[in-house]
Amino acid sequence: MERLEVRWHGRGGQGAVTAAVLVAEAAIIDGKYAQAYPEFGAERRGAPVVAYSRFSDSPILTRSPILNPDVVVVLDTSIDKSIYTNGLKEGGTIILNSSKDNSEILSTFSGVKAKIAKVNATKIALDTLGSAIVNTAMVGAFVKMFSVASLDSLNEAILETFSKKVAERNIEAVKRAYGEVEIVN
Amino acid sequence: MEELTKVEWVRLPLSTNYAVAYAAKDADIDIVSAYPITPQTTVVEKLSEFIANGELKAQMIHVESEHSALSAAIGASAMGARAFTATASQGLELMHEVLHIASGLRLPIVMSVAARALSAPISIWGDYTDLMNTRDTSWVVLIAGSAQEAYDSVLQAYKIAEDSRVLLPVMVGYDGFLMSHTYEPVSVLANSGAALRYIPKKVTWATLNPERPITVGAMANPDWYYEIKYQQVEAMKAAYEVVKEADAEYGRTFGRSYGIIEETDTDGSDLNVLTYGGIYGTLLESSEIIRKNGIKAGFARLRLFRPFPYEEVLKLAEKSSALVVLDRAITYGMPIAGPLAREVISVLYSHGINIPVYNFIVGIGQRSFTENDALKVVSASFEMLKRGQKIDESIYWGVRE
Numbered sequence: 001m002e003r004l005e006v007r008w009h010g011r012g013g014q015g016a017v018t019a020a021v022l023v024a025e026a027a028i029i030d031g032k033y034a035q036a037y038p039e040f041g042a043e044r045r046g047a048p049v050v051a052y053s054r055f056s057d058s059p060i061l062t063r064s065p066i067l068n069p070d071v072v073v074v075l076d077t078s079i080d081k082s083i084y085t086n087g088l089k090e091g092g093t094i095i096l097n098s099s100k101d102n103s104e105i106l107s108t109f110s111g112v113k114a115k116i117a118k119v120n121a122t123k124i125a126l127d128t129l130g131s132a133i134v135n136t137a138m139v140g141a142f143v144k145m146f147s148v149a150s151l152d153s154l155n156e157a158i159l160e161t162f163s164k165k166v167a168e169r170n171i172e173a174v175k176r177a178y179g180e181v182e183i184v185n
Numbered sequence: 186m187e188e189l190t191k192v193e194w195v196r197l198p199l200s201t202n203y204a205v206a207y208a209a210k211d212a213d214i215d216i217v218s219a220y221p222i223t224p225q226t227t228v229v230e231k232l233s234e235f236i237a238n239g240e241l242k243a244q245m246i247h248v249e250s251e252h253s254a255l256s257a258a259i260g261a262s263a264m265g266a267r268a269f270t271a272t273a274s275q276g277l278e279l280m281h282e283v284l285h286i287a288s289g290l291r292l293p294i295v296m297s298v299a300a301r302a303l304s305a306p307i308s309i310w311g312d313y314t315d316l317m318n319t320r321d322t323s324w325v326v327l328i329a330g331s332a333q334e335a336y337d338s339v340l341q342a343y344k345i346a347e348d349s350r351v352l353l354p355v356m357v358g359y360d361g362f363l364m365s366h367t368y369e370p371v372s373v374l375a376n377s378g379a380a381l382r383y384i385p386k387k388v389t390w391a392t393l394n395p396e397r398p399i400t401v402g403a404m405a406n407p408d409w410y411y412e413i414k415y416q417q418v419e420a421m422k423a424a425y426e427v428v429k430e431a432d433a434e435y436g437r438t439f440g441r442s443y444g445i446i447e448e449t450d451t452d453g454s455d456l457n458v459l460t461y462g463g464i465y466g467t468l469l470e471s472s473e474i475i476r477k478n479g480i481k482a483g484f485a486r487l488r489l490f491r492p493f494p495y496e497e498v499l500k501l502a503e504k505s506s507a508l509v510v511l512d513r514a515i516t517y518g519m520p521i522a523g524p525l526a527r528e529v530i531s532v533l534y535s536h537g538i539n540i541p542v543y544n545f546i547v548g549i550g551q552r553s554f555t556e557n558d559a560l561k562v563v564s565a566s567f568e569m570l571k572r573g574q575k576i577d578e579s580i581y582w583g584v585r586e
Contacts, residue, residue, distance in 0.1 A: 021198075021368050028198035028370045037367040061466035063363045064555040157198075 001032070003056040004146060005066045008138075009084040010075030013045040015135030018161065019073070020051035022139055025157035026149035027055050034148070035060045048079050055148040071095065073142050075121070075134050085112055095141050095181070097121035097134050102184045116184040117145055119177045128173040129166075136170040140177030151178070192439055193375035201332040201364040205271065205297045205357070206231035207373045208339035210241045211380040212295075215266035218246035218257035222276040223309045224365040225299045229271055240377075251276035255283040255296070262292040263401055265392040267343065270294065273361055274301035277315045281322070287354045288323035288417060290402055293346030293390060294354040295339060296324075300462070300513075301361035302550040310551030311361030313462065316490075317514040317524040323417045325355040325424050326491040328461045330447070332371045334488070335359050337441055340380055344431040349389045350423040358490075360463040362551060374439075383438045425492040443488055446497040451483030452504060456570055458563065459485045459501065460511035461525060464547070464554055468511075471559035482509075482563050487525065495532045502533055507541040509566045512579075513548040522546060522579040541570060544579040552583060 006023075010016030017038040024036035032055060039050035052066045071093045072084045085094065090113045098105060098118040109116055121137035128137075136158065143149055154174060159167045199207065206228050209217065217236075219229040235241035246257045251272050258268040272280060277298060287294050300316045302308035319326065325345055329335040335357060342355035359365065374380055391399060405413055429445065436442030449469060451457045458468055465486035475482045485501055487494065502508060512523025521527055526544035533542065543566040548554045562582060569576070 024368050025198035028196065028368075031196070033370060034198070035367055035369050037363070060369070062470040062556065063360070063367065063463045064467045064470075065553050067555070 001055065001057045001148070003054060003060070004071065004148060005069045006053045006055070006071045006073060006142070007066050007069040007084070008051040008053070008073045008075065009079055010049050010135070011079070012047045012049050013133070014049070014075045015133050016049045016075055017051040019075070019135035019139050020053040022136070022154065022157045022161065023142060023149055024053045024055070025160070026143075026153035029153035029156055030149055032057060032148070033060050048083065071142070071146065073138050075138050081108070085114070088114055091115070093117065093145065095119070095138065095145060097138060099123065105184050117141065117181055118184050119181040121177060124173050124176045124180065128169050128176065136173040137177040140174035141181035143174075144178045144181050151175075192379055194372040195375045196370055196372050198368050199332055199371040199373075200227065200366050200368050201329070201335045201359050202227040202299060202366065203231050204332040204336040204371045204373070205339055206235065207371075208336045209269045209295075210235045211374050211377045212267065212269070212340055212343050212384060213377065213381060213386065214241070214243050214269040216244045216246060216258065216261040217269045218248055218254045218261070219270050219272070220248055220251050220254050220276060222251070222273050224301060224311070224361040225271045225273040225276070225297070227365070228297055228299070232269075251279040252283055255280045255287060255294075258294045258296075259283065259287050259290065259292055262294050263290065263393050265388040267386060268292075268294045269296070271297040271299075273299040274303055274315045277319065278303065281318070284319055284322040284324060286402070289413075291352040291390060291420070292354060293343070293352055295342040295346055296354065296356050297335070297339065298356055298358040299361040299365035300358050308550040311363055311365075311513075312549050312551065313358070313512075313514040313524075316356070316358045319356065320491065320524065323353060323421065324491065325351070325353055325421075325428065326489070327355065327357050327428075328488055328490055329357060329359045329364070330461075330463055330465045330486055330488065332364065332367070332369050333441075334443060335364070336371055336373060337435060337439070337443070338488075340384060341431045341435055343384045344434070345424060345427050347384070347387070347389050348427045348431075351420055351427050352390050353417070353420050353424060358462070364463045383435065421492045425494065428489055428492075445487070445489050445494045446501060447486045447488065448501070449484045450481070451485055451501060453481070454483035454505070455481045456507040456509060456563070456566060457483040457485055457501060457505040458509040458511065459487060459525070459529065461487045461490065462513065464511060464513070467554060467556060468559050471556035471563075474556060474560050475563050478560060478564060480563055480567050490525075493528050493532070498529055498532050499536055499538070502529070502538050502540060505540060507543060507566065507570045509543045509545065509563060511545050511547050511562070515546060515549065520578045526579065541575045543569060543576055545582045546579050547582045558582065
């Protein structure tokens, strides 16, 4: 695997940092190299939050911020598009939490040279968790698009992170988003 | 080598803070006293989890300040306990007077420091100003460059601190946030007990015991104070050798060792870059773009700051046309303001080595430092070197004047 650099955008309380960490943990459990870290602001519910993760088959040494990600995962599209598309590599991928039609998404992102995928993570989170904490659904969509970690290891990381009952619901959210994510363009 | 085969490891995704907590657990500490402070807090949170779930039999002493945290560790250590604490930034500053007491009493306490900027203005982000302020406290200071090294260094720290030739407290520093909160793969011992083969629990220092009463922390008059402080000078000298021994024995026991200065491509280079902490990883990943720009740069990372490893610094300087020293702290009022650069220059001067030392101040309050910054810093230094130019003032990289 070539190195993959991912930026996660959400709002405080949606679990963007946990999402970045969970996938990195799963990749490490799989024996790969990964790194995950938050943007390190003072966390406030509702404020825009950024987290980073890197994946590779070889050791990752750098500790510099990811300025040109291969992938951006957007937990909340109410964040201004210019923030999360900033620096995205040409031909990179945007994974959106969206319930919108493909045509509407395409017109919003006309002129953005990126592959776009969408999943209705809010609905999945409400169905499985009973609250709009969309991080694990977005994780499911991400690992479907980029197989940096196995679902088994992801489930293991989730079981380590949450209590059993909550973990099981999150595992369900991952599974559903894994099946439901679709490529828009 | 037979020993090596018996050691089993588990590869876990851990932040450096968690790696430190695993190491303290594997060192079978008896007490941890701490007060929460960003970005250290998750070290002691993890330790309290280990205690709560029975993985570690130790006492967690909750205190009302960092001053008390270290004071409690001192009391416990004076009773013969293997004591641990962790802090950062303002917490380390609040401990400052107690730092001297821990070392003056010759107590082998180990403390982790997630290095962070200081107020005012308030910054929760990383740099090394807090840690560098402890230079003259007579603590042994190790600085790690990865979560794995932080784990290994905490175990080594007890080996060093409790050596009867040393008996000084040891600090293990690492980048606040950029390391403390970054998850990466770390191999920890599968069986905690394995660490105790390397650091058996044996009380090597004078302790408080009602059956053998001694006085600890008494007044020393002018006729003896000086000699007692000179013993610390000698203990620090001894620590220099013990740090090397501890690392070498760790390598023989567990298969990983680091040396005093980690180096890459420093032989036959145009110039060499010296720094400490996590920024070294970014430097290594900048080597390709630097090479593409026609400069052969070597990279070095100092992992022992006190006692200052003058022998290794001299060896590095002797093969360098110039040294670029990157510092993440400021000595205010000094033209050359980087704490590491100042020590390097003093060592070079006293040994008659007259190569250019280009000191750059970077990463203050976690101002980002990327591979591209590394390229620019190295290129600027190389241009100065070609012109035969030296500097008499640090370069404040990227600052808006």
